[in-house]
Amino acid sequence: MPIYEYKCSSCGFTKDCIQKISDAPLVVCPECGKETFSKQLSAPGFQLKGSGWYATDFKGGTKTESKPQSDSPKKEEAA
Numbered sequence: 001m002p003i004y005e006y007k008c009s010s011c012g013f014t015k016d017c018i019q020k021i022s023d024a025p026l027v028v029c030p031e032c033g034k035e036t037f038s039k040q041l042s043a044p045g046f047q048l049k050g051s052g053w054y055a056t057d058f059k060g061g062t063k064t065e066s067k068p069q070s071d072s073p074k075k076e077e078a079a
Contacts (some may be wrong), residue, residue, distance in 0.1 A: 011034040
């Protein structure tokens with residue numbers, strides 16, 4: 001879920017809130033109670049939950065290249 005930074009323009013109170021993207025923005029300041037609480041433009045923040053996303057998707061390493069296959073069969077060497 002995204003983490004949004006909010007700031008009250010009346011009293012200057014700031015707070016980071018974890019909300020769903022579909023949630024309505026907060027407008028009432030929890031400190032002074034006025035409706036001057038708004039989202040701030042800040043660096044994006046999010047939480048990754050669950051196991052395996054790094055190891056399966058973004059782990060570094062060598063990439064395998066696919067080689068074109070020829071139409072002729074390979075010759076096997078006799079021992």
